[in-house]
Amino acid sequence: MGSPVKVILLACGSFSPITNMHLRMFELGRDALNKTGRFQVVSGVISPVSDGYGKKDLVPAKHRCEMVRAALKTSDWVKLDPWECTLSFWSPTAKVLRHYQEQYDSHSNCKTTPSKKRKKLSNRSVSDVQTNHIPSSDTETDQSPVVKLLCGADLLESFAVPGLWAQEDIEYIVSTHGLVVISRVGTDPHKFIYDSDVLTKYKENIVVVTEWISNEISSTKIRTALRRGESVKYLLQDGVIDYIKQHQLYKIPDNTISEPGGGH
Ligand SMILES: Nc1ncnc2c1ncn2[C@@H]1O[C@H](COP(=O)(O)OP(=O)(O)OP(=O)(O)O)[C@@H](O)[C@H]1O
Ligand SMILES: O=C(O)c1ccc[n+]([C@@H]2O[C@H](COP(=O)([O-])O)[C@@H](O)[C@H]2O)c1
DSSP states (O other): OOOOEEEEEEEEEOOTTOOHHHHHHHHHHHHHHHHHSSEEEEEEEEEEOOGGGOOTTOOOHHHHHHHHHHHGGGOSSEEEOOHHHHSSSOOOHHHHHHHHHHHHHHHOOOOOHHHHHHHHHHHSOGGGOOSOOOOOGGGOTTOOOEEEEEEEHHHHHGGGSTTTSOHHHHHHIIIIIOEEEEOOTTOOHHHHHHHOHHHHHTGGGEEEEOOSSOOOOOHHHHHHHHHTTOOOBTTBOHHHHHHHHHHTTTOOOGGGSOBTTBOO
């Protein structure tokens, strides 16, 4: 077998706030890829979504980035990249992946043919890319890392939500980058892949990791607990809890609390 393909794991999401499960995703993803012997994870990147995504309870990017920074104090290989969330508009994940791939390709000193080939591919418009495969490990020696999307199985299953993802973006993501999917309670990623023609076509580029110590830490549940004044210790990093307290995030704004006699 040739040298393992270098991989950067990229997680996209709201991170409102970043939880311990987001951090654990990286550990699970790195272990699983490295154990295949085909890949070597060299770093992890968290890319919080732009405020332009407009999702409910998305606190401003400035706060989400600071919380990610606080959480990553305990990690020596995962980093925040604020590029996506400093944009004023939302960018589809395919474009985000392509942006990071171009960054790593251009920073790479190596000028091997496969790297040039991928650069050419990533210069095409997302919708032009139909059948690009990640080069096999035999040709990957000294190549710049491949950016793979690290996500929970709920994000994978959101591919089937009508009108949410462009079909050409799904094909681009899975064919050119690849996915590392962490199982999540209530999801069935293997069946989801089987049911999808495009995911089945590129299933070699999808690594499904089963989280046997299943838990349902979600940012939604954390926000609910915070709103109700309940403890979130051991679900978030202490530095993240301190930041939330200091900036009074995820509280019901005073003016939405009903006054006696009605009103809002
Ligand atoms: N408990 C979990 N198990 C597996 N994957 C998770 C878990 N929590 C979050 N993720 C994954 O982390 C990534 C970023 O997630 P995101 O910031 O949207 O968190 P979330 O908890 O799903 O958020 P929200 O509850 O606000 O929708 C997504 O790919 C999501 O699937
Ligand atoms: O690229 C797309 O078409 C697309 C459609 C829906 C969601 N996403 C991304 O998926 C992530 C989902 O985050 P969340 O918090 O809504 O679960 C976030 O980074 C979005 O930009 C991306």
